[in-house]
Amino acid sequence: MNFKQLEAFYWLSQFGNYRQTAEYLGLTQPAVSARIQSLEKDLGKTLIDREAQAFALTDQGLEVAEFAVQFLNLREAMMGRLQDKRKRRLTVGLAGMAALTWGPLLRDAVAAADPDLLLDIYSGSDLQLRRFVEAGTLDAAFTASGDRAPGADFSVRYEVGWVARPDVIDGQSLPMSADDLRALPLVLYPKTSPLFNPVAEYVADMRDRPAPRHYGNALATICELVRLGYGASALALTALEPDIAAGDVVEIATTEPLPPLNVACTHVNRARRKQVGAVLDLAREAAQSWCAEHGRYASFHEL
Template structure:
């Protein structure tokens, strides 16, 4: 097994066409087929269903596809490190709560304090960022504790208060605080299963039972907040994301009898191969997080080092 075989298989998984892969890699179609066949022989498994009209991976093929993506990401990361023209770039992974809060301040401060560095921001869920970490793509990463990764020693933490919020029209005739039973009667906007909030919400709302009202799903925090603004239903969100709407009365903070635990975000990765440069950016990130929390203290708490 070699990289060229994995590269051909990766692009076949992406493009679903031998012809398009051949064009992408400047090869002939027989050459692409030969690489795929050689990979199957080396692994002693069939990767592609050949008795169907459309492209389809076997169960083994689906497993190998994940590793092929890691190979491709590792190759890109390695070539980026070795290319002097790209040494200025530094990849930072952050969950969306960071991207839409102190992440923007961090970006601006890096531009001012380290003008020789260009930040490449990768925003996603814990699961998305874990995959990039495994592939060696990221230089720094800020995830929630639910990612189940060891935090960088003495990492700062930003605690995000989580609560129920909804449009005023849905809540006008309800007496607060609301019980979990009452919440279940309302239309609710839920998260994808990969979200750190979704597991706790499912247990709280007993979503395995019959659902008495609509259950919508938003694929990101920004989408969920916009769906609330447009009256789709209520949701449990990081309250700092909707602080202005709550202050303006466009959304209502719901008092409940059962609180939701806050989300803690910390640094879980620093690229040791670029230690000096990465450490400087981490220190700027810590300063940005502290200043942002001081300016937005209602729903955010900054904690230095490892919280007790």
């Protein structure tokens, strides 16, 4: 088994078409077919269901495709670090809340402290960042779920509350109960988010849906949906702090509080401990500095 076989198989699993795969890889269709057949022979497994009416993978093919993408990510990460010999590169994953708050301070601090270090920042959900960690793409990750990484000695706590455009809750009595909130149109995180379960349980949202339910796959998207009046949402309040201050969005008083969101470092590449440690120190300073200026809805905590 070799990388070219896995590469051909992965892209075939994505395109579901030999011609498109061949064009993408700059190969002929017979060459792609030969690589797939050679991979099947090396693994001793049938990966393509050739009896299906349309292109389909076998169960073993689906498993191999998941591993193949991890190999591709590892190769990309390795090549990125080796291609520019004059520069050193670190990749850090930041949960959306961290990327939008103290992330820019971290970026600028790294650039000032070590101009020869290239810092790549991956922003995404906890699930997305976890997949990057599993694929070996990230040197460090700051998320709201998972065990704290050894040597990571701080977290940022974001206060979570309900918000909406004023017209969405016009005429409602405050504070609002869970039943009151259930009657509103809501903007929710996807089920893969650490915020989904607490919010779904709070409003018992899975029982029935008396009003529309909208979903956003990123913090920035959810904030924009709230601004546009799609509905009320429970999120880290600092994300909409300027809108709340201007009165364009209101914080909804409720009868029951929601637990805060704690973001901490949950992954460190032990093979690059020294380089990552220096960035963690800068991240600590950046988070502490940002929280000192935005203490209404966020706070810095020693661990």
